[in-house]
Structures are given as structure tokens and as C-alpha cells.
Amino acid sequence: MRVLAAMSGGVDSAVAAARAVDAGHEVVGVHMALNRNPGTLRTGSRGCCTIEDSLDARRAADLLGIPFYVWDLSDDFVEDVVEDFVAEYAAGRTPNPCVRCNERIKFAALLDKGIALGFDAVATGHYAQIVHGADGRAQLHRAADAAKDQSYVLAVLDEDQVAHAMFPLGDAPTKAEVRAEAERRGLPVAKKPDSHDICFIPDGDTRGFLADKLGEVPGEIVDENGAVLGSHTGTYGFTVGQRKGLGIGRPAPDGRPRYVLSIEPVNRTVTVGPAERLQVKGLVAVDPIWNSPAPAGPTEVHVQVRAHGDPVPAVVELLGEELQVTLRAPLNGVAPGQTVAVYSGTRVLGSATISGTTPVS
Amino acid sequence: MTAYLDHASTTALRPEALQALVAQAGLGAGNPSSLHSAGRRARVTVEESREALAEGLGARPGEVVWTSGGTESDNLAVKGLFRARRDADAARNRILVPAAEHHAVLDCVEWLEAHEGAKVTWLPVDGTGLVDLDALADALGEDVALVSLMWANNEVGTIQPVARAAELAHAAGVPLHTDAVQAVGHLPVDFAASGADLLSLSAHKFGGPVGSGALIVKRGTTLVPQQHGGGQELGVRSGTLDAAGAAATAAALRAAVAELPDTRLEGLRDRLLEGLAHVPGAVVRGAVPGPDRLPGNAHVTFVGCEGDSLTYLLDAAGVECSTGSACQAGVPQPSHVLLAMGLSATEAAGALRFSLGWNSTDADVDAALAAIGPAVDRARRATGSRTSRRRHRIAEGAHR
Secondary structure, eight states, X not given: OEEEEEOOSSHHHHXXXXXXXXXXXXXXXXXXXXXXXXXXXXXXXXXXXXXXXXXXXXHHHHHHTOOEEEEEOHHHHIIIIIHHHHHHHHTTOOOOHHHHHIIIIIIIIIHHHHXXXXXXXXXXXXXXXXXXXXXXXXXXXXXXXXXXXXXXXXXXXOHHHHHTEEOTTXXXXXXXXXXXXXXXTTOGGGGOOOOOSOTTOTTXXXXXXXXXXXXXXXXXXXXXXXXXXXXXXXXXXXXXXXXXXXXXXXXXXXXXXXXXEEXXXXXXXXXXXXXXXXXXXXXXXXXXXXXXXXXXXXXXXXXXXXXXXXXXXXXXXXXXXXXXXXXXXXXXXXXXXXXXXXXXXXXXXXXXXXXXXXXXX | OOEEOBTTTOOOOOHHHHHHHHHHHTTOOOOTTOSSHHHHHHHHHHHHHHHHHHHHHTOOGGGEEEESSHHHHHHHHHHXXXXXXXXXXXXXXXXXXXXXXXXXXXXXXXXXXXXXXXXXXXXXXXXXXXXXXXXXXXXXXXXXXXXXXXXXXXXXXXXXXXXXXXXXXXXXXXXXXXXXXXXXXXXXXXXXXXXXXXXXXXXXXXXXXTXXXXXXEOTXXXXXXXXXXXXXXXXXXXSOOOHHHHHHHHHHHHXXXXXXXXXXXXXXXXXXXXXXXXXXXXXXXXXXXXXXBOTTEEEEEETTOXXXXXXXXXXXXXXXXXXXXXXXXXXXXXXXXXXXXXXXXXXXHTEEXXXXXXXXXXXXXXXXXXXXXXXXXXXXXXXXXXXXXXXXXXXXXXXX
């Protein structure tokens, strides 16, 4: 197959590309330039898409003996990931930009361009597995290494996207093993630290980034009875389940910690309350995407609501375009905007975007 | 077997240059500034090479300043001349320069503007990249420090009226620098006849080694040195002289000049350009092929294509060319040359430069012409496909 290897400059995507070469594919490396401001491409800050990352990716491609290109997808990235991220926070939701990037950049803008140029698949360094079922169709499964599994951030891919995806690291026993393999292959990125933060917020200050984009939108922090406890400069600085940084001087009457329970961007209100009120027993989610046949009637599955969260048994039912999720065990601190990924065993069936929750109490 | 059609980026060492390089480098130690016999032997090589280079360019040996190549020559010329002129007369702080110059000139000018108070008048170019001499004449005045005008454009190959521009500049008491990196070895270049005060050249563009070049400095022109040290090259350019590089540069120029006018190369280019022009949506850019265009340059934009798709597809088909000038960061930006010529960013996105050189063959042209049609078709489809899935998704999610 002709494979487009997305190479970030990190160790995972370099080893993934190497494995695709070993498997006999005709591989071309592409580094996606995602930052619109070419100035920051040259200033070498941490995170994705610095010039240093692109040079690391190029060095790895050179060692693998594969052609290497930089494709400028910054317009798509800014519009579909960064602006979406800001708009979601402004609307009181909690987005996952890595999910959006997979859905709309790596397996959309990049994949579409690759297919048009004659490629058959996009290979990335994600820890997830493509398994071909009895019907020959590609299925998305969890990685062999449960600790590194990244199937959650890929659950937004539809059947066609999964059919064109390749995850050469899916069967890697551990991340340490991947680093050792990079070392054995002589890839200089073997010791490069993992990236953590949101790539377009390299200093990690999400609240400051949002404040720059959205300005001050002051409002009140209230308890569940509507009593005003404090004020804030923008609801976008809060996430459901957040405990620290609320800026409420007085302790609760019962002395117990308070958490963000809900965010109302229209009237600019952040509601806080005790931990048990964060527990939810049901979810409603919209915009479902299935890479498998959509569930017909109530279906026993496992669901996962964050990248490294534990799967929880649940019953899902599709009512029109809305996914109703009844949890068999309560979940804590679920925010609208998060993706709920639906699993059957190790297989990802699909996902939807959480729009509402039902508290336990 | 690949077809190398990127000679304007760099071309292979000519056999004569390789021989000179190896012969000189194999002689052992010898610093041309040393007084002992090893030094004298190296100095003889450097000076003979200087004489040969000067002869090939219509310059005097004393006017040759050896440098590390085109970028250094442009830096020494633009910064060194600006500083000398300003030191002599603080009122002369304006630089006149077309917007379609090479970055080695443009970035010097912008740096002087940002850091040393230079004023800049960007001279317009027409749709073929030709500088507007009326605009130059209008801009010349008491406050002008220098004019910089390339001999031939590195992207679209348009040859500039350097002699006429030098006349205009001199009439206003202003010196002129010309970046002749693409011209030397490809066109007859007569420094004295051109009237230019400074001329930059780079050896690896005409079959010499990378890392060698020269700035030709008309007698009587004052330059402020940009690097200081041992005082070589009359103190204008300190640094140990590279005897092997000088010998190879001179040998390459001698061989290149012997081929001029290069009708063979022009014939290949004409056939290539004619074939490229027949591709649907192709628009030939730059001057009409002939006396106003570099003999090895073919530049075309393809409607609806992205240059990086085209270079990938052609590379995969064994045809090596470029979207414009080589870009270190690797992120394609619309060419400033094409934008200066009045193209939109979208039009400029589909640009390809094919450049032929001393060892180009008919087979290279055949390979490019065989590959270009399918590559353009496919690249055009790739542009169209880009946003279809995204639009679909966004429409789906619009109610969120």
C-alpha cells in the first residue's frame, strides 16, 4: 500500500513510520504545519509544530530513507480545532482538541489530500489497533498496552476513516518498548520527551489563552440555591468537576469542598456544590458517529468519557440523532462537550458529543 | 534515474571544477596569507583564480573580493554599502529595491530598516517581473544611499535592465549593486560595461563548489566590512582564503563562459516550456523566452493546484523541480516574486520552477513532459477534495 505517515517529530510517529516501512509499504512522511503564524514555527517553543519538531521529523524520515514533506494545514487547523476549542469553551462546554484534530485534520484534511494524491492510508503513532473482521471490514480496537491506549481520541472516526487508518504501534507491549525500538533503529528522537499539553497552548495556560481570545466576561459563582458566593471574569475559565481556583473566600457551611457543577454561559453563572452532586447516572449525547453498525434498540456496552478514564458499563439507545446513555455505575464530573466513546469489549463502536447529564441525586 | 531540473537551486560540479578542487586541496597545507613557500604556492592559486574570474566577468583582478557565496556577497554589498554611504552623509539613508529581489537582498534591506533607520522605497515590477525604471528615476534623490537590482530573477528568469538602471543611479550620484547569482555563467556578464558598482556571484550556480563566491567591487567604492579579523581582501572581508574553492570557481566559470551563448540549453528550455504551456490551466510566467530571460529557466503556474502536491507527485515520478526558491522551514509560502508581479496568493500557490543546467539532457525534458500532465490532474483533484469531508462534518454538527 501507499502510506502517508503523519510525522510530528516525536518518537511514536517515527517508530510507526518505521514499522510501516518494515511491513513493505511504500511510505512517504508528512509533517503537518498547523500553526498559522510562521513566526512561532521558527521560535522553537515546546509543543507541536515548532521548527525543531519538523526538523526532528525530517531527520527520522531521512534515516528511514523515505521522502518527507511539510504540508501546511494551518488554515484547517485554526478553523476546525482552535476556533472550535474557543467556541466550545465560550458556550460553556469542555472540548477535547485532540479528538477534533483526529476527526477533522489527521483523518480528514490530511487523509483526503493523501487519497487524492494516490495514497491508500494514513499511518499515525496512535496506540490503537485496526482489526479486520470476518466480513473483511476494518474495526477499531483498543491498543495492546492498556496504559497507553488512545482509542478514545479516535472514536470520532467513521467507517471510511477507520478503513483508511493504520496504527503500527497498536500491538506494542509498552511505550518503553517503543522507545527501545527507536533506540535500536538509531532514531535520534528515541529520548525526546512526550508532549502533554494542548499543542497550540505550549505554556499550558488554557485560561490565559481563552481570556486573550474571549476577553473578560464577568459573572457570578452561586450555590445550588442561587446564593452568590463570588464572582469570576469568564465562565470559560471553569470546567465541570473543577475544585481548585474557584476563588470563593468562605468555606461551605458544612466545611466540605465545593466543585463546579454546571456552567451557564448565557447568564454567565457558575454553579458550585458538593462532590456527590457531580455523580451522574445518565448522559445524553448528540452528533453520533459510528464506525460499526449503529445500535438497534437498547444495547449493553461500555462507555468512556475521557482519554484516560476507566470504561463504565452502560446501556445505549439511539433515539433519532440523540444517544441516550444509562450508566450501570455512576460517573463523576462529566461535562457537556466531552466525547462519550462507546465500546463493545475492546472494540470501539462509535462516539457522540455529550450535551446533557442526569445527576444521581 | 531521476530528471534533475532544479539547477537554479544548485547545479552539479563541472568536471573542470572538480579537478581543480581536488588538485588544490590535495597539495597539503598552505595559507595564502603565509610568507613561507607553502603559503606562496596557495597564494599563487588564489591570485591566478582571481585573475581568471575577473577576466570572465569583465572586471579587474583587484575588484574581486572572495566570499563564501551569494548570500554573503549580498550581505556585504547591501549592508556594507549602506553603512559606508550613511557614514559619509547621514542624509543618504534610503534604499531603492524592487520587491521581487532574492531574500538575501530583501532580508538585508528589511533588517537595515528595522535596526539602522534605513528608509526603503520598494520599486514596482510588471507582470513579467521587470522593474519599473520610471519609478526608479522618480525615487532617486539626495536621500538615496544605494540601489539594488538583480541581474536576473531567480524564480521567473526575467533579466533586468541593470545598465540602464546604473546610468540613472549614477546620474543622481547613487551607486548600484546587482545580485547576479543567477546570471553569472549563464549569460554574458561584463561588469565594467554594466556600470554596476557591486556584483554578487555564487560558484555553485554555474558548476563550482558550494561555499565559494565573490563580490565584485568597482574601484573606488567604499564598503564597511561585515566581518573583522585577519584583514584579508584589503580588510573588506577577513577570513582565511580558500585556495581550492577559488581555483574550482575560476575553472567552473571558464568552462561556463566558453559555452555562451548557450543555445543548446535554450533549445532544451524552449521545448520544455512549450510542452508545459500545453498542460490545461498552465500559465507561463516571466519574460518571453529570448534575450530577456535566463536560458535555463522555465516557470509555470497551474490553475487550481498546490505547488507542494505537484512537487510531491513529480518527485515520486522521478522529476526534481521546485515551487520557487528552496525554503529552509519547509512550509510553503506564496512566492513574494509572484505576489510582486501581481498574482493572487491562490494563483501563486500552483507555481513550479524548472531550471536546466550544464548537464541537462533531452531525456530530462522528456521525463518532465511525460510526468507533468498526470501530476497536474491529480494535484487539482487533491485541491478539490481538501475540504469536502470537513464541510460535511460541520454541516452535520451545525445544530450543536
